[in-house]
Amino acid sequence: MTATRMLKPWAGAIALAFLAVLAGGALFGLAGEALRGSTEGFAAFDSYLWRVARFTLMQALLSMLLAVAFAIPLARALHEHPAFPGRALILRLFALPLALPALVAVLGITSIYGRNGLLAFGFDKLGIDARPNIYGLTGILIAHVFFNLPLATRFILASLDSIPFDYWKLSSQLGMGSWARFKLIEWPVVRRNLSGIAGLIFMLCITSFTIVLTLGGGPRATTLEVAIYQSLHFDFDIARAVSLTLLQLSLTIAVLLLLSLTGKPAEEGFSLQTSARRFDRPNRTTKIANTAIIVLGLFFVGLPMAGTIVSGLGADLSRLMTEFAVWRAIITSIVLGAGAALLSVLISLSLVMAREYLQSQRQASAPRFFERSLDLGASLIMVVPPIVIGAGWFILSRHVIDPFSLAPVMVICVNAAMAVPFAFRILRPAWDTAASRHNRLCLQLGISGWDRLRLIDWPVLRLPIAVAFAFAMALSLGDLGTIALFGNDSIQTLPFLLLQRMGSYRTQDAAGLALILGVLCLLLMFTADRGAASLTRQDNERND
């Protein structure tokens, strides 16, 4: 019995060591390179570097402002009309962009706003002589708002939902107008959560890679992450890659520090809430305005998704499915994705088990350093963007081995690490609840080791493990960052193949592949979502 219990801290330590080596090794490689003098390091702040850094910050700031500025009226409108037709469906739709691989969304957006998209078609019909050009800042902003507007809307709606019923009763009794209500009731609540929401979006946009790579317009509109990729992949300029990576790292750490000061957004943003009752009766003008806002938001989020489906179906799917390269990419993606998901679940479970074990051992005393690092380790990996890890190992390994031969290992490891914060959050409550219910009973009945795993822990944890696995696999299926660095002719995942087809202007093929990839990811996310829902249901039943 003591033997198996002693294994838990060790498992946690190994998982932590893995994350530390993965992130630390990359940083070590970069630092070594910088010290060896083969780089100008921060001395290399030429005008190019400055421009890239400035653009990175500027596009993130604009994306954040736009997303939040549109999300506030949209969330207000949705909140004011709890009975709006299809409201639940709209909210469900707004959860989808989170699950959609960036590359798929980019194709959807191109199908609407692109040179040959729906918008251009409409202009043409109306006889307007304008050709939309989305490459550059415009496209980046549209794509970022596409991803983050729904996210921000759900967060803000959740904070509006947290306003007590009585406030609405009071406001309608006092006859407050829309503006007064916003200023006196809604804004104070929204403002409290807004810094967290805005910070999260800013962070997501600063580390955005795929969107900028595909929609950015050359050196004028490029971010640090894309510049790192280009300097490694096309110019093979290690010195520049090192300076860029160090800059990116300092930027993310600075932003995260700032974020930790402002606090995190409430997590209810991810749950699907049915809304509060409202007691005010909006007048006609408000109703029309709100309907317009909701419909506009719906079109903005829904059209690119519909576009993905329509142009995907328009592709020659039957030919695509007979192509060897396509099948190879699908299978490679699934194998690497499953590997990454498995590794991610193993790491997270080890962290979770070790943390709970240490907590139960110390009882009431304060947590020790090791326990706290297990907690932190799971989220700290977010500080180091995947591209930085990839770049670090690329630079470090090239002295010993051909970096491209590391592709499968790197894709699995980096994607697994990327999914750890999410898997950890799914597994930790399930494990901790099960442990608090079962520890004493198992101790009393002498159920331990293999028996405990077989009879007690596995039946309870099967579902959360499956949920975490599906979520992690969906994340890693859609990831382009690592494979873009390490990918080559011998190893191609679905997003990589998609990028190649886009590069060679085989738009139809790309649309078809995007549909396949999107469907795969959504299926996994849907499974995870269903699993998570029945998880909460089960939990509620048990607590009766």
Added chain:
Amino acid sequence: MTEPVRKLVGGGAAIRLDAVRFDYGDMAMHFDFAIEPSSIAAIIGPSGAGKSTVLNLIAGFETPVSGRVLIGDQDMTEIEPSQRPVSMVFQENNLFAHLDVAANVGLGRKSSLRLDEADHAAVRDAIAKVGLAGKEQRKPQALSGGERQRVAIARALVRNRPVLLLDEAFASLGPALRHEMLDLVSQLQKDTGMTVVMVTHHPEDALRLPSTLFFLENGRVAASGPARELLSTKGPALLRKYLGSQELSL
């Protein structure tokens, strides 16, 4: 492994807390008392007095800072919870929610759940004894609160340990159901002769069974004796103060 247990099977065992010191947060608890073999002991007192701590010390979930815990004249202080001749029923979470009644009881027989025919017979027998015959295949969520506690008691029966600890086991049940459960415990105690130690919020529980009362206050036993005497109007002043104006039907 089960050597100390086997010797004790059949009948109850005496329990002694010998100069036990235990620190719970800021409070230093000190216990020095004995419970007669095959008797029923009821532990009452205000919350935070250390009622559950006493049971946890006997069951081995807590280890004393100093002193010894003896069960049937054997020093148990360093023995693992599963090796002690003790079964404990908690207020909740007595059952594994994903296992059916038979499996939950069977775990008391063999923790690997690899049961032979004799084990199955014992499990069936115990389930029938607590009045749940026919509900062997039910999952805990399909049982009422009282039935769940019956399953836990059935498990204690197949474990066949000479001491049964009830940690507010019936606190979440209504009065009628609680009385029913107490009568069941009383019946089983008569049949097996096991020593029963129960922690309760309801002083009248102690009167329902022929029990010895231990009144705890600030981490020590402030008064003890036959429940009928202590809980009567002639009982010690501090007990009357705890009970307040509560009317007890004697």
